[in-house]
Amino acid sequence: MSETLQGAGRPVPAESSWTPVDGRLLDVEDLFVEFRTRDGVAKAINGVSFSLDEGETLAVLGESGSGKSVTAQAIMGILDSPPGFITGGRIRYCGTDLLGLTEKQRREVRGPEISMIFQDALSSLNPVFPVGWQIAEMLRVHRGANRSDAREGAIRLMERVNIPAARQRVNAFPHQFSGGMRQRIMIAMAIALDPAVLIADEPTTALDVTVQAQIMALLAELQEERRMGLILITHDLGVVADVADRIAVMYAGRLVETADVHPIYAAPAHPYTKGLLASIPRLDQKGQELSAIGGLPPNLTRIPPGCPFNPRCPYAQDVCRHDPPPPLIEVRPGRRSACHFTDRVLADSEVEFDHTHPGAQEEGR
Incomplete structure (x- = not known):
């Protein structure tokens, strides 16, 4: 026993070789x-x-x-x-x-x-x-x-x-x-x-x-x-x-964003993460309409060319539709995103966060 x-x-069984x-x-x-x-x-x-x-x-x-x-x-x-x-x-x-x-x-x-x-x-x-x-x-x-x-x-x-x-x-x-x-x-x-x-x-x-x-x-x-x-x-x-401690966001079988938990909630770096966060009802806002990401996830037998999220993405441009899917790269220390327009998404997210959370700067975002 x-x-x-x-x-x-938690014991480590004597016969275990897993370290x-x-x-x-x-x-x-x-x-x-x-x-x-x-x-x-x-x-x-x-x-x-x-x-x-x-x-x-x-x-x-x-x-x-x-x-x-x-x-x-x-x-x-x-x-x-x-x-x-x-x-x-x-x-x-x-x-x-x-x-x-x-x-x-x-x-x-x-x-x-x-x-x-x-x-x-x-x-x-x-x-x-x-x-x-x-x-x-x-x-x-x-x-x-x-x-x-x-x-x-x-x-x-x-x-x-x-x-x-x-x-x-x-x-x-x-x-x-x-x-x-x-x-x-x-x-x-x-x-x-x-x-x-x-x-x-x-x-x-x-x-x-x-x-x-x-x-x-x-x-x-x-x-x-x-x-x-x-x-x-x-x-x-x-x-x-x-x-x-950390969050990994998946879409169409790929990781699209990874980060520590607090930064990703403060300012998501991928449009998909941004859409997911926007769909959460907020207790500090009365009468708001629930946001939803338009469209549906792709059929995995027919994933669209380019970035798989491009048919639903408000930031999508020709590069998103025709170039290979963007790799998951480091955009800030400890944060990675797979988006051609990460800088723009981050900037928009930070502006929105500052607007809805006036004390963000004091909290040490």
């Missing part, structure tokens, strides 16, 4: 993923690169279809093949390329080292088994715990994620819990083996605002407590403002 189930921090390299847990390098369908090849991921350090929270943002969940599935090694194929790149965990491992070796990483919270708890939990049995299964299979110890471990994990009366509810079935409680059970399963990296895929989908805040606070607490690297996948920029 691991030390964490007895109340301590972060200079604090770096994960490196995704130039990742490409395709889905081969009857309608053609869908280019779901197109050269994505990012990293994750111990204790860091990286938020990956974008609309549905931008490639967030596919990136997570590629990291976990759970892409359905066919039709999904990783066609290029590397996924390094503690310096080792996971794409070079056998399936048996990947199973030794999946769960004990890198774990995932799936976005739909009701469909992810097995409806015919008690929730305690499903949590305990992780401990029986991966830690060799006997039934009694595994059950006690499941109860402690349920208590840790703040499920009331865990000992009495350990034999309850998923349908007997609310949506927020089911999401907590999913979190308990994900942390059962003390992973170093936790991927949370839309963990607050379909939850009300109060429960969203509770789930986000719990994830932040667990991340700090266990020094996990946390990848938080969401389409809602408002959810991650207080918990993320």
Whole structure:
């Protein structure tokens, strides 16, 4: 039984050979993923690169279809093949390329080292088994715990994620819990083996605002407590403002902007990020109209030439339609953007921020 189930921090199993390299847990390098369908090849991921350090929270943002969940599935090694194929790149965990491992070796990483919270708890939990049995299964299979110890471990994990009366509810079935409680059970399963990296895929989908805040606070607490690297996948920029260290914005399978959390909210450098931020309702402005990005994300089997965002972009010019997609380059220290007109977007963003936040200069923007 691991030390964490007895109340301590994240242990490193004696047999584990996984050691972060200079604090770096994960490196995704130039990742490409395709889905081969009857309608053609869908280019779901197109050269994505990012990293994750111990204790860091990286938020990956974008609309549905931008490639967030596919990136997570590629990291976990759970892409359905066919039709999904990783066609290029590397996924390094503690310096080792996971794409070079056998399936048996990947199973030794999946769960004990890198774990995932799936976005739909009701469909992810097995409806015919008690929730305690499903949590305990992780401990029986991966830690060799006997039934009694595994059950006690499941109860402690349920208590840790703040499920009331865990000992009495350990034999309850998923349908007997609310949506927020089911999401907590999913979190308990994900942390059962003390992973170093936790991927949370839309963990607050379909939850009300109060429960969203509770789930986000719990994830932040667990991340700090266990020094996990946390990848938080969401389409809602408002959810991650207080918990993320860095933000990566995706569109059409590409990263279009990366930055520390505060600068990106203060002055986005890419038109897509700017549009996402403008769509968030603001409590300090009464009667404002909700802004929306016109059009729809592209069909990934027919991504438009040039910058993929150009059909929806208010800054688009001929260079955006005909030249190759702009690379993700550093535009300021710690900030990268993939736009031909980053300077103009930043300047506009800063003017708008100054106008709507009169105290920005004093706050040290």
